[in-house]
Amino acid sequence: MNPNSPTRGAAIDLQNVSKAYGSFRALDGVSLHVEPGEFMTLLGPSGSGKTTTLNVVAGFTEVSSGALQVGGRSVVGVPAHKRNIGVVFQHYALFPHMTVGKNVAYPLSLRGVSKAERERRVAQALDMVKMRDFAHRYPSELSGGQQQRVAFARAIVFDPPLLLMDEPLGALDKKLREWLQLEIKRIHRELGTTFVYVTHDQEEALVLSDRIAVFNKGRIEQVGTGRELYDEPKTLFVGRFIGDSTVLRGQARSDGTSTALDVAGQTVTVPRRLDGSDTPVVLLRPEKLAIRRPGQMADTHNRLSGTIAEAIYLGSGSKYEVRLRDGSSAIVRSGLSEEGFRIDDPVELCFAGQDAKLLADDKSADATLT
Amino acid sequence: MAMHPCTRVMLGLSCLLVALWLVAPTLVVVPMSFNGNKSLAFPPVGFSWQWYENFVSNPEWSTSFFNSLKVALIVAVLATVLGTLAAFGLDRMKARTAGLLRMLLLTPMVVPGVVLAIGIYAVYLDTQLVGTLTGFVLAHTILALPFVLIAVQASLEVFDKRLETAAASLGAGRLATFRTVTLPLIAPGILSGLLFAFATSFDEIIVSLFITNPYLKTLPVQIFSSITRDADPTVAAVGTILLCATTILIGGGLFLMGRERRGNL
Incomplete structure (x- = not known):
């Protein structure tokens, strides 16, 4: 984690990506380019393909057809654990049998980082999400918002060039959500990592994003800044979904x-x-x-x-x-x-x-x- | 809601009665094991340690004890490995196929022991497995496997598989994920399966009676033949030792699991 380096994010490039489950096309020819360091939100109603797109980039789901590049390299066929992409889930997915510190150290242990270095980086990541005092607690002793901050620290501690977030604030109440949105924005600025954020909440998308991709029925309807989507919707769906x-x-x-x-x-x-x-x-x-x-x-x-x-x-x-x-x-x-x-x-x-x-x-x- | 004092007393008494009914037959063994005479009469007369001495010094008893221990340990490991693998396989299978296979794997629990024993005996006669360690291990593993399967499946059901996805995103391959996330979280289930498998084999009598011979006897077989031959209070001594051992084992297991749970909450 070195906040001094200007842009350390990876670009993402999806070209004509499709994913079919039997006769159901979860993704139907999706093309999307995300700039290095950009905050891109995938916005759409449930079942529109936004989460499938995220899973495809993370490597949890294989594409049926199409090309997918992360950081200029094709990752089609590369298993999730070799992609070096951070993921934050809606359900936190903290390991219940490990303390907060162990959870955050987990990706570093897997990468063979030395103990001293591991401790330094865990402390730094927990500092970033303001959870350092909780290192010795178990996840079950934390509130939802605290758990999600720990999950966030765990996803950034190994310096991934890309961070994916799947409705990370979906289970939290409105006040906490608004505060964490600002925290996420701050961390994005500090890290310079590419962020891809999935949500069905258009207000959240407007608050957070550099650009928003609006999904509907497995396709992207329009990609643009919040202002572009609000002022110049290209389809009726986009016009009605935003604002x-x-x-x-x-x-x-x-x-x-x-x-x-x-x-x-x-x-x-x-x-x-x-x-x-x-x-x-x-x-x-x-x-x-x-x-x-x-x-x-x-x-x-x-x-x-x-x-x-x-x-x-x-x-x-x-x-x-x-x-x-x-x-x-x-x-x-x-x-x-x-x-x-x-x-x-x-x-x-x-x-x-x-x-x-x-x-x-x-x-x-x-x-x-x- | 306040309870009438009379009702409360009656309830307490009937609970005490049922509890006594459940444990009394087991506890009777304890005083009997210190009997001064060579008789299984209750209440015992006099006091002596001789039946415990007999258990340790008489090779018939000690050999059968170590036979049972050996068989039960191998069975516990074998059934736990196979049962855990089976539970994982079924977990990742289509629901219908898994249901059928699960039923098949659980049949040894449902089929009357005697029927199973006759079948195993018939096969063992042909393959000369009667009275062999292999024969005992194979037969007991069949009987112990369902217990492991049930215990591990139960813990897999509550295991959140999304944690495996999270581990993958953090850089853990399949094996590392299993070792660091899945296994520690389902360990209580595997451990209780292991205990059940051990206990199933250690006190198995029906099948054992069929496939035993003078060269290889397990402890339950020895107890059974001793008690049918003469009223030897060594049986009571063995019973008392087993009672203490299982109490310590199960109590210890419950204590450990309780501590684990507190750690996670």
Whole structure:
């Protein structure tokens, strides 16, 4: 562990990787490049292939087809124990018959590190996760968060160029999770190791990652920074998975440069058009929608009427779920200074055409997300 | 809920009665072993150490004791190795095949001992294994294996296999993982299997009676033939020694396991 060296992380390169279990394709042609030292999060609902991807990189699962390189070398067929990759599991996986110190020393003993050197590095790793005082305890004497920190120390003590984490905070409560997220970020900065992090929690992904790969049904839908995924989703699935969103569906007409959508008798216009034969839908972020009482809105083209279905006070503002005339719902956020609404209040929503995303409809996204 | 004092007394008394019923026949052996006369009558008359002396000095007794010890030790090791391997094999097999094989391996526990004894005797006559060490070891291993299998399978069931995955990620190959993670965690199961296998062989009588001959007798066979021939209180002395030995062995085992558990909690 030498924090002075600038970049010690390994690059990962997956090319067209597939994994089939019988007729079920857990991974269906996944290609992904992770830069050395990058914090990459694999995000997706359960069964989307993110954990399978992690297992493939760790060597717990062999690929059915495709190429996989870690640090510029192909690792296809290399058993897990020879890959020198650190892994942190959701269930901690500490050895119950060893003390914290022995657990952390385990990978070093296997590598034939001398006793003095072993003690030094174990102390250093435990320092890093602030667990040095617990070296003589058994895992069963620790809380979940403490166990996970020990597991973390054990996974980094042997200086792997790559650290994989499979929902490591999944079993912990929210407060502890948020604090450990910051700890993980700090350690990533200090180590310079490549981190690959699996989660189904999009907020966690946004907090931690340099880039996020969004998984759905064994494929990657989009790779990008959190901002890119939020502002410029390429698919409806990504748009709906990251952050809150409102999806408008309706009869669409396109002319040369713009698309008009008929949503329950009200027409909205977006200055874009969709190539190909896909059915277009409109995706809107909550902060792009303005909410007013009927008739208070200045005359704009894109206006939708509805009633408040749910009002949630957030402290920093309010969040409303508005039922539109066609029965679909819209999510709107308003600031503190703005007027409050109550359930069943009639309202009007409006938005600027250029703030709306035009995406190809994907009904299966509804099923996966709900 | 408060209990009526009468009910409490009645409950205590009946518990005491059942406990007495369970251990009394065993404890009767102890005073009998110090009998002054050569008789198995209860209560004993007088006091003497002569039956213990007889057990040590009479070659018939000491030889059979060491025969039993030898057989039981080999059986314990053999059955533990085979049973542990079988438990691992079954654990990694498809559930259905494993279920069938498991049933097959457990049959020696279910089949009446006499039936098994007749079968083994018939085979041993042809292969000249009657009255040989090999014959005893093979027969007793068949009987002891199910106990090891059950004990090891039980501990494998609660063993978290994800720990093996974790060990692999930390750089441990299959053998190193087994040695440093799997084995220490299922050791209590293997150890209790070993004890059971030893005990099964050491006090086995039914099959032993069939495959014994004057040249090779185990202790239970010697006890049985001695008691059918004459009322020799040496039997009681042997019984008392065995009682003490098993109490120390099992008690020690429980103590060690208790300490282990505390260490892990």
